[in-house]
Amino acid sequence: MKSPKTLLIAFALALMPAAAGATVSPANSVPAEAAPQETAAPLPQPGQATEGSIDTQPAAEKPGDNPAADGALPGYTPMKPTPGIGMPESQELNFQEQFSDNGKYAKNINTYVLLPLCIIISLVVLALLAWVIVRYRRGANQEPSRTTHNTLVEVIWTLVPALILVGIAIPSIDLLAKQYDPAPKDAVTIKATGYQWYWGYSYPDNGGFEVISNMLPEDQAKARGEPYLLAVDNRMVVPAGVPLRIQTTGADVIHSFAVPSLWFKLDAVPGRLNEKELTITKPGVYYGQCSELCGARHGFMPITVEALPMPQFEAWVRAQGGTMPGDETDQPTTEAADALPEEGGVSTSNPAALQQEAGQPGAATNVAE
Numbered sequence: 001m002k003s004p005k006t007l008l009i010a011f012a013l014a015l016m017p018a019a020a021g022a023t024v025s026p027a028n029s030v031p032a033e034a035a036p037q038e039t040a041a042p043l044p045q046p047g048q049a050t051e052g053s054i055d056t057q058p059a060a061e062k063p064g065d066n067p068a069a070d071g072a073l074p075g076y077t078p079m080k081p082t083p084g085i086g087m088p089e090s091q092e093l094n095f096q097e098q099f100s101d102n103g104k105y106a107k108n109i110n111t112y113v114l115l116p117l118c119i120i121i122s123l124v125v126l127a128l129l130a131w132v133i134v135r136y137r138r139g140a141n142q143e144p145s146r147t148t149h150n151t152l153v154e155v156i157w158t159l160v161p162a163l164i165l166v167g168i169a170i171p172s173i174d175l176l177a178k179q180y181d182p183a184p185k186d187a188v189t190i191k192a193t194g195y196q197w198y199w200g201y202s203y204p205d206n207g208g209f210e211v212i213s214n215m216l217p218e219d220q221a222k223a224r225g226e227p228y229l230l231a232v233d234n235r236m237v238v239p240a241g242v243p244l245r246i247q248t249t250g251a252d253v254i255h256s257f258a259v260p261s262l263w264f265k266l267d268a269v270p271g272r273l274n275e276k277e278l279t280i281t282k283p284g285v286y287y288g289q290c291s292e293l294c295g296a297r298h299g300f301m302p303i304t305v306e307a308l309p310m311p312q313f314e315a316w317v318r319a320q321g322g323t324m325p326g327d328e329t330d331q332p333t334t335e336a337a338d339a340l341p342e343e344g345g346v347s348t349s350n351p352a353a354l355q356q357e358a359g360q361p362g363a364a365t366n367v368a369e
Helices: 004-028 101-135 151-179 218-224 310-319 334-339 351-358 361-368
Strands: 188-195 198-202 210-213 236-239 244-250 255-259 264-268 274-278 284-290 302-308
Touching (some): 101 151, 188 236, 188 255, 188 264, 210 236, 236 310, 244 255, 255 302, 264 274, 302 310
Parallel strands (some): 188 244, 236 302
Antiparallel strands (some): 188 198, 198 210, 244 274, 255 264, 255 284
């Protein structure tokens, strides 16, 4: 049995926490009225950025960037695409119909040079194979031939392939040279910038504005009558029948700007500005895609080029807030220049005042009269 002294010590230790709490609590007790009240921060309104917040909304979906659901602007209505024109077709075996001079040239090379050669060579090889199988079968040749070489045959199978390759190389090299002809000085410049995962189109010759282009959801693409995975909210609008200077660059990784029906493909490399000339021969809507693997959403980075007649292109540029060359005049008009006084306070529009300033006799005569 424990002694009374031990019990007293245990009882005192048990009471110590309660005594300590009673001692501290008065010091921490502050009247509710005297405690400073923190003012609650106002809740951000929809679309309002707060300090330190990150805007995760896509650039093309910000309010004001897409004023109409169908992409229409004052003086501009998006052109409707033509089925089978500027877009891929199901079970298509040949190239798409071409709407640039280089594209037509390339398609002609394929149609009238490469395909006939492939068919002829395949038939000749098949005929030779069949002839050898029948002519030199075991039943018809009990004793195998001991021929070691044939000079004529060797010359033929060396010269004929060489001539075929030269015949293919001449138009092919010509096509390569045509694709990299420099654009003329009066060409319209459009700069395509690849982002993950959308495109931006800027117009340096028209005020430098930029149009951001994102892929449309399936329901919106169908509502516009455009193919899903190829339709975008804001198109790259260009004039038809006019030389274009297409420049490409990448903002993050390597992309590639490719439109098959225009025979156009140009890589967009970060830190580098690539350039090619393009002339679209007919107004219309032409679809393409990024053709360089660029990340998780590479397959959702379409391109839509809309070629318009020049008057409609000018209207679209002005609707975007841009300008056309010649819209601004840096020099004042003749009337305004005449109204400005010369240094010394003499107006150039008053010949008598000029004569007085110069001290000519005619001025004194006029004053005397």
